[in-house]
Amino acid sequence: MSLRTRQRTGWSMAFVVVIVVSLVPVFWLLMLSLKTPESATDGSFIPHHWTLHNYRDIFNQSVFTSALRNSIGIGLISTALAVLLASSAAYAIARLNFPGKQTILAVALMVTLFPQVSLVGPLYNLWRQVGLFNTWPGLIIPYLTFALPLAIFVLSTFFREIPWELEQAAQIDGATPFQAFTKVIAPLAAPGLATTFIIVFLICWNDFVFAISLTATNAAETVPAAIAQFPGVSQFTQPIGDIAAAAIVVTVPVMVLVLLFQRRIVAGLTAGAVKG
Amino acid sequence: MAEIALEHITKRYGDGYEAVKDLNLDVADGEFMILVGPSGCGKSTALRMVAGLEDITDGELKIGGQVVNDKTPKDRDIAMVFQNYALYPHMTVRENMGFALKLARTPKAEIDQKVNEAARILDLEQHLERKPANLSGGQRQRVAMGRAIVRNPSAFLMDEPLSNLDAKLRVQMRAEISRIQQRLETTTLYVTHDQTEALTLGDRIAVLRAGVLQQVGAPMELYNRPKNLFVAGFIGSPAMNFLPAHIDGDVVKLPIGDVHIPDALRARLEAGPGGGHNGVIAGLRPDDFEDAALVQDKGTGTTFRTKIDVLESMGSEFYAYFTVEAEQVTAQELQELAEEAGTTDLPGQEGTQVVARLESASKVRQGQEIELWFNADYLHLFDPENGLSLLAE
Numbered sequence: 001m002s003l004r005t006r007q008r009t010g011w012s013m014a015f016v017v018v019i020v021v022s023l024v025p026v027f028w029l030l031m032l033s034l035k036t037p038e039s040a041t042d043g044s045f046i047p048h049h050w051t052l053h054n055y056r057d058i059f060n061q062s063v064f065t066s067a068l069r070n071s072i073g074i075g076l077i078s079t080a081l082a083v084l085l086a087s088s089a090a091y092a093i094a095r096l097n098f099p100g101k102q103t104i105l106a107v108a109l110m111v112t113l114f115p116q117v118s119l120v121g122p123l124y125n126l127w128r129q130v131g132l133f134n135t136w137p138g139l140i141i142p143y144l145t146f147a148l149p150l151a152i153f154v155l156s157t158f159f160r161e162i163p164w165e166l167e168q169a170a171q172i173d174g175a176t177p178f179q180a181f182t183k184v185i186a187p188l189a190a191p192g193l194a195t196t197f198i199i200v201f202l203i204c205w206n207d208f209v210f211a212i213s214l215t216a217t218n219a220a221e222t223v224p225a226a227i228a229q230f231p232g233v234s235q236f237t238q239p240i241g242d243i244a245a246a247a248i249v250v251t252v253p254v255m256v257l258v259l260l261f262q263r264r265i266v267a268g269l270t271a272g273a274v275k276g
Numbered sequence: 277m278a279e280i281a282l283e284h285i286t287k288r289y290g291d292g293y294e295a296v297k298d299l300n301l302d303v304a305d306g307e308f309m310i311l312v313g314p315s316g317c318g319k320s321t322a323l324r325m326v327a328g329l330e331d332i333t334d335g336e337l338k339i340g341g342q343v344v345n346d347k348t349p350k351d352r353d354i355a356m357v358f359q360n361y362a363l364y365p366h367m368t369v370r371e372n373m374g375f376a377l378k379l380a381r382t383p384k385a386e387i388d389q390k391v392n393e394a395a396r397i398l399d400l401e402q403h404l405e406r407k408p409a410n411l412s413g414g415q416r417q418r419v420a421m422g423r424a425i426v427r428n429p430s431a432f433l434m435d436e437p438l439s440n441l442d443a444k445l446r447v448q449m450r451a452e453i454s455r456i457q458q459r460l461e462t463t464t465l466y467v468t469h470d471q472t473e474a475l476t477l478g479d480r481i482a483v484l485r486a487g488v489l490q491q492v493g494a495p496m497e498l499y500n501r502p503k504n505l506f507v508a509g510f511i512g513s514p515a516m517n518f519l520p521a522h523i524d525g526d527v528v529k530l531p532i533g534d535v536h537i538p539d540a541l542r543a544r545l546e547a548g549p550g551g552g553h554n555g556v557i558a559g560l561r562p563d564d565f566e567d568a569a570l571v572q573d574k575g576t577g578t579t580f581r582t583k584i585d586v587l588e589s590m591g592s593e594f595y596a597y598f599t600v601e602a603e604q605v606t607a608q609e610l611q612e613l614a615e616e617a618g619t620t621d622l623p624g625q626e627g628t629q630v631v632a633r634l635e636s637a638s639k640v641r642q643g644q645e646i647e648l649w650f651n652a653d654y655l656h657l658f659d660p661e662n663g664l665s666l667l668a669e
Binding site for chain 1: 327348354366427
């Protein structure tokens, strides 16, 4: 065996190990969700009795359906706001020269590194004082504080890659500033905006720390928090099947989304890192 | 079709820096005018002011007799070719070329007809449905040209359109641009830092230095009658040699020997601005040297012996480098040119290096001593004080 093929087999095996390690839990979750509640803890990996009972069960519980509604609503609003505000900020950072430009980017990066847990306590007290506890804005605001800096960071690297000379070329070609933006710049910026949208949405969608601490009821509880609060059949049983089914329901769409856009997302996260 | 007139055009930035100073330039209808100068001389800024991409601080800009200072680029009826082409990456070649017409709400059939016509001229017909990313550098350049052509504008503005191409393609596209411009007879303002491009393309050339216009004229006029040291040193390749000299009656005392001033030169010198009593800077073009053995009629020239340090064979000619025992001449203009060429930090050498262009029939060998002849008719003389030519035009 030559060195090259040996290297290749070595790498392939490493990849297989990584993929197995990361996908087995998901697969296990899927299998759990397809078991009957009684056989959930029977120790076998493959269900003896295949059933969709758990899925029917969670969609019949208002805890889950309202949580799903909250998750989608809060996620979309936070993301839309973040992308809208961040794109203006990133546009300024990419295009204009003003003092403190680098500082803004540095502070943005710092905020994304800030440990969220340390904010939960103060926010809990503050939100109860001002009446934002267990409301949509009560989650949207903290999500924005973390999503905005990341969005600004990703978008500004995207915007920096747009050849702005095109705007002038369009002007020479007879376009008004508005036409230059809609017909030339916007189509070029769209992939960047879409990628940022997905990245930010995932952050909001997956958040657990804020969701579990700042909500209490169906009014604002998101799916990750709701799953943790699923009631069992009796107070001594764990609703394992329901939890697994709910986890699959919220994970699969996200996985599909990421797989579809993975190339762009990777490009977005590394944009500007290496001059292409 | 239109003429472009720049009248006392000035560009001053917020920090007081003047990129273009009181520029006066008339580009006649259908003329191919080149703006040339080293980087940072304000030539691109001047072009962008004509395009309307840059505000004019002072002065008046007229296109086709109309003052257009306050008009947006879209109302100036000009087309521009950018240095990096600025093609729209999300559009096909056809859409790129037709974009301006589409914005002007031209009927689709007419757009197609004009784009096809331009594609035929530029040999782009088989690439019309491709995106810029899938084109070679030369093809992209042609698309950028095509985008300008289809509009049939009153003027073309070109900002170093060939500088991103490799050397061979550049020569080819240079001829192409010249051909297209002659065929369309559209007024063209062309910016470049490459003096060869300027000489080969332009009807007239305007040389800029630090925002100030140095000289405007036909290529041969600039080559043969440079008004100052800067133009003399900038135009021509290899560049003009400069040597310290003294005028003593009918003789110019050069480090390579005494040169008797021919009558024609004397007349121009007497009609000139005068000065140079404390010595002059003599300019000798490499072309005006020759292997003395090959010169039949030595006429008004002068011969001298020298050792050839380096001999470069170009096939059709030789470049012979030799050293003259003389202080290197110093002048602000020449210093700038050296900085532009990046030759200021070359290792120091004794004396001044001179380059001569010799016929390929010459028997010259590297390291050999040889008799060279210089044609005094084409001697240039400059005042070291202000760098101006001492010769009348």
